């Protein structure tokens with residue numbers, strides 16, 4: 001199904017998009033955000049990460065990619081940070097719904113959002129609003145597909161840090177200035193032992209890091225816009241992260257393709273009778 005090239009909706013003619021949907025009706029929506037990423041990485045880092053991951057996934061699997069809308073929604077503590085441009089949750093949720101509903105008109109029936117930015121506050125709401133309308137949508141955050149990050153990274157993953165900067169060095173080194181990379185700060189409002197950081201495995205007595213307003217506003221908290229240590233970033237770590245995450249995402253696409261023929265809407269199928277959880 002793949003000829004090794006990424007398939008972007010906006011680069012194709014209408015007929016080419018329609019023909020693709022008849023053969024494979026899965027579409028990927030990469031989502032990032034416009035957000036400061038320290039003195040060394042660009043404000044579009046999360047978009048470039050989402051676009052880069054989606055591109056590699058399409059090269060590997062031949063899956064259709066929807067254009068990335070660039071702007072995203074943000075957790076509360078990001079608001080007011082200079083150079084961040086957050087969309088209101090309502091705007092972002094509506095945007096995701098409109099993009100995906102628009103793509104269904106061309107014959108696409110299965111959707112995966114690849115988010116490279118912490119915006120579950122709107123993406124998960126959008127998924128369930130679409131689900132009520134019968135549309136199968138998965139919203140994954142790339143770091144959630146990196147539970148084995150301790151094999152790759154020396155530190156936990158946060159923001160403009162070892163992890164994100166490594167990915168930037170691999171995907172868009174022309175926009176990264178490692179001479180400005182530094183260590184950053186950030187102190188949570190409760191003991192960090194309660195918080196499941198991005199990409200880390202869950203343990204007993206822990207909450208997902210977006211289940212509370214666990215951070216003070218970043219404009220007060222962060223001196224250089226970094227949470228973590230960007231000086232530890234390398235292109236090799238970035239390549240390993242991208243390869244690992246794209247590998248898992250390709251498995252997910254294969255699973256969906258194996259279960260549901262093109263044209264089939266997963267939410268409208270009959271239960272098979274035997275449950276993997278029974």
Ligand SMILES: [Zn+2]
Nearest residue numbers: 045046160164
């Ligand atoms: Zn980021």
